[in-house]
Amino acid sequence: MINDADLLVNDAHWAFGTGFEDPLAGVDTTVPEGVDAAGLARCCLMLGDDALVLSQRLSEWCSRAPDLEEDIALSNIALDLLGQARLLLARAAAADPSLVPVLPEDSPVPAEDALAFFRDAGQFRNVVLAELPNGDFAETVTRLLLFSTWRLEVFEQLVTHADTVLAAVAAKGRKELSYHRDFSARWFVTLARGTEESRRRVLTAVDALWPWWSALDVPAEVDVVLEQVFAAARVERPEVPPAEDGGREGGHTAALTDLLADMQSVARAHPRGLW
Amino acid sequence: MTVLTKTGEGAAALASELARAREVAETVVDPELPMLTLADLGVLRDVALTDGTVVVDITPTYSGCPAMATMRDDLVHALHREGFADVRVRVALSPAWTSDWISERGRAALTEAGISPPGPARREGPVLLALKPARRAIRCPLCASADVELTSEFGSTACKALYRCRACLEPFDHVKEI
Numbered sequence: 001m002i003n004d005a006d007l008l009v010n011d012a013h014w015a016f017g018t019g020f021e022d023p024l025a026g027v028d029t030t031v032p033e034g035v036d037a038a039g040l041a042r043c044c045l046m047l048g049d050d051a052l053v054l055s056q057r058l059s060e061w062c063s064r065a066p067d068l069e070e071d072i073a074l075s076n077i078a079l080d081l082l083g084q085a086r087l088l089l090a091r092a093a094a095a096d097p098s099l100v101p102v103l104p105e106d107s108p109v110p111a112e113d114a115l116a117f118f119r120d121a122g123q124f125r126n127v128v129l130a131e132l133p134n135g136d137f138a139e140t141v142t143r144l145l146l147f148s149t150w151r152l153e154v155f156e157q158l159v160t161h162a163d164t165v166l167a168a169v170a171a172k173g174r175k176e177l178s179y180h181r182d183f184s185a186r187w188f189v190t191l192a193r194g195t196e197e198s199r200r201r202v203l204t205a206v207d208a209l210w211p212w213w214s215a216l217d218v219p220a221e222v223d224v225v226l227e228q229v230f231a232a233a234r235v236e237r238p239e240v241p242p243a244e245d246g247g248r249e250g251g252h253t254a255a256l257t258d259l260l261a262d263m264q265s266v267a268r269a270h271p272r273g274l275w
Numbered sequence: 276m277t278v279l280t281k282t283g284e285g286a287a288a289l290a291s292e293l294a295r296a297r298e299v300a301e302t303v304v305d306p307e308l309p310m311l312t313l314a315d316l317g318v319l320r321d322v323a324l325t326d327g328t329v330v331v332d333i334t335p336t337y338s339g340c341p342a343m344a345t346m347r348d349d350l351v352h353a354l355h356r357e358g359f360a361d362v363r364v365r366v367a368l369s370p371a372w373t374s375d376w377i378s379e380r381g382r383a384a385l386t387e388a389g390i391s392p393p394g395p396a397r398r399e400g401p402v403l404l405a406l407k408p409a410r411r412a413i414r415c416p417l418c419a420s421a422d423v424e425l426t427s428e429f430g431s432t433a434c435k436a437l438y439r440c441r442a443c444l445e446p447f448d449h450v451k452e453i
Contacts (some may be wrong), residue, residue, distance in 0.1 A: 202440060
């Protein structure tokens, strides 16, 4: 007879171990003096949710992208965003533990996972732009261009944040985001100046996304970069009234509910992390 | 158990234990690039000995690097095997990892394994928009031809780009500059 103890000689049998991993293990998460802990947590939650939700959307492309290289690229970008989301949600939880949903006492699920998998749509703080369905490849690329240009600029500003954890996450993330932005900007220009059909799809995507994009309060520097990309693509930015984006207060579209149902079902069925 | 103090023999024993712990940690290899040690990759940031506990600091190459848990487990197992009972692995987020930290030995090992090592990373400062793919002065790690083309900025892992050599027609990975 073989005992469990004999089988599990060590965690190295498993590709990534059997335990839950704290992305901030050993990091000093004391909130610095002068920083409002609840405000910091809210900020990390917004940025973390933006990344988590778009990461989930992008990973829907896995095995479905137009070709292998783009499939791998979109999955890699999704993975970068997931990594940023884990750090930011863990940071939010450490700064303000009251944000974290309460799980059964013996649950080993860490705070970042409790935030990701055990909140309902109304508790998510991402912008609607991140949750919209992917649409076609042109729409995915256009959304990623807008999102990563904006996020890169936000991270550039956060590098000097008084909270050293958030500043470190931003300093790391900006390098990743520059690849995401350049990837999507190149595809945006390529499709816009490609065939009649690819251009039509880009223009349709811009029109569909623009109300959600213009609803956002983005730093002026973002426009400077987008202007360059749109000029190279010979695409005009539409003049449309902004949509009402209540995402930061928990007001979402039905698309987020569907996304979460997909993403959260396994974790919710097994809140103790056992099956 | 010997109580080590910071004077005389105790201090010498402590220093030699620390050196041994460091040596063990420096032998652990990257799970995705096993031709490289974590030290050669620049992921191993520090090894310290505090009150009998070995404290190892590692830093992720990319925020979403899924290999961090394996690296941690591998470090703990390697140190346990060499008799260090108490081991703690901490994440060091700052300063952010840069491909410039890959050692000369690491670069040679990458090339040997058919992976093109990174060039110098971009210095800090605003990240300028690049509408054309990065032009890197790199050579095919298999035939050394400089006639190579970028297939994708995203490769088999987050830290690599995909290239193809026009001379020998082989595809190869390039570790990206970040």
